[in-house]
Amino acid sequence: MSAEQTEALLTVRKDIDRLDAEILQRLAERARCAQRVGEIKKGPLYRPEREAQVLRNIAEKNPGPLSNEAVQRIFREIMSWCLALEQPLKVAYLGPHGTYSESAASKHFGGAPDLQPQQTIDDVFHAVEAGAAAYGVVPVENSTEGAVGRTLDLFMSGNVSVCGEVSLRVRQNLMTHAADMSQVKRIYSHSQSLSQCNDWLAHHAHGIPRLSVSSNAEAARLAAEDKEAAAIAGERAAQHFALPILHANIEDDPNNTTRFLVISAHDASPSGRDKTSIVCSALHKPGAVHALLQPFADEGVSMTKFESRPSRTGLWEYVFYVDVEGHREDPAVARALAALADRAAFLKVLGSYPVAAI
Numbered sequence: 342m343s344a345e346q347t348e349a350l351l352t353v354r355k356d357i358d359r360l361d362a363e364i365l366q367r368l369a370e371r372a373r374c375a376q377r378v379g380e381i382k383k384g385p386l387y388r389p390e391r392e393a394q395v396l397r398n399i400a401e402k403n404p405g406p407l408s409n410e411a412v413q414r415i416f417r418e419i420m421s422w423c424l425a426l427e428q429p430l431k432v433a434y435l436g437p438h439g440t441y442s443e444s445a446a447s448k449h450f451g452g453a454p455d456l457q458p459q460q461t462i463d464d465v466f467h468a469v470e471a472g473a474a475a476y477g478v479v480p481v482e483n484s485t486e487g488a489v490g491r492t493l494d495l496f497m498s499g500n501v502s503v504c505g506e507v508s509l510r511v512r513q514n515l516m517t518h519a520a521d522m523s524q525v526k527r528i529y530s531h532s533q534s535l536s537q538c539n540d541w542l543a544h545h546a547h548g549i550p551r552l553s554v555s556s557n558a559e560a561a562r563l564a565a566e567d568k569e570a571a572a573i574a575g576e577r578a579a580q581h582f583a584l585p586i587l588h589a590n591i592e593d594d595p596n597n598t599t600r601f602l603v604i605s606a607h608d609a610s611p612s613g614r615d616k617t618s619i620v621c622s623a624l625h626k627p628g629a630v631h632a633l634l635q636p637f638a639d640e641g642v643s644m645t646k647f648e649s650r651p652s653r654t655g656l657w658e659y660v661f662y663v664d665v666e667g668h669r670e671d672p673a674v675a676r677a678l679a680a681l682a683d684r685a686a687f688l689k690v691l692g693s694y695p696v697a698a699i
């Protein structure tokens with residue numbers, strides 16, 4: 342580097358040091374404000390609707406050159422650590438360490454909460470119902486694989502509300518200590534991940550046995566112990582088990598996305614851009630399903646999801662999981678829900694929550 346370049350670099354770094362000191366002072370002021378809010382507030386300290394508003398506001402005011410996603414992720418962390426000053430959060434998720442559910446929990450709550458891995462989706466519901474964790478994160482649908490049936494069934498029988506959603510772009514990677522595919526004798530993964538990589542496996546791993554295990558993280562753990570094995574899992578699992586990624590992004594669908602819901606004892610207040618999730622059942626007669634959903638059309642409320650599942654109670658043949666745009670307190674949504682309650686054999690409002698901001 343020339344003397345001139347060294348000089349220029351020193352000047353810019355001085356600016357960076359000065360700005361960092363200013364940011365730090367501002368962060369301290371912001372954290373003290375959050376502490377004051379915590380003293381004033383009644384009820385739960387975590388406010389999903391307020392966090393969504395802050396994140397949307399940040400994207401609107403972003404002057405660049407950092408992307409909206411970049412600044413939102415930074416502010417996600419700032420709020421996470423400010424909230425931790427008010428109250429440290431416990432969040433249960435479908436473990437073990439390294440799963441996509443863990444990534445979803447971090448994406449939604451930031452780095453501050455105590456993330457508690459659970460063995461099954463049932464355990465996540467139980468942890469929240471028993472109050473062992475204030476919040477839980479459960480997978481609900483994947484763009485390639487469809488609905489996660491167990492989660493839907495537990496919403497029907499369980500006693501929790503939905504207070505948030507997280508959308509996670511799911512990238513699958515083949516990770517192994519083997520030097521190349523010719524040395525790989527078996528491939529472990531969760532059955533859903535194996536089927537998300539069907540085409541890639543047919544072309545690059547033809548004839549290698551695929552072994553389905555309880556989670557991608559478990560697959561990575563097994564591959565870390567066996568030089569002839571590979572796992573298909575996310576980057577987080579590769580990092581956790583120090584497994585080299587031999588082939589990255591091997592999912593067949595370039596837009597492979599999993600949606601998670603955040604569960605707790607309460608739902609969220611209106612944020613201005615919300616969704617409401619319900620589960621309902623129609624009376625057993627012709628045209629009943631059409632009639633059931635008519636109130637949404639009448640009130641101009643858009644449906645963003647409709648999923649039917651065989652009822653497990655024996656009382657009704659099918660139950661329907663429906664997401665609509667808007668909060669249950671919005672007048673049009675409230676009227677539609679009241680009309681639906683009149684004609685449904687069964688209705689449970691799972692909760693209203695902000696549309697995922699990041």
Ligand SMILES: O=C(O)C(=O)C[C@]1(C(=O)O)C=C[C@@H](O)C=C1
Binds near residue numbers: 391421
């Ligand atoms: O506004 C509040 O209620 C706060 O507690 C502050 C704050 C924030 O840092 O902006 C922190 C936690 C809440 O979940 C929402 C927002």
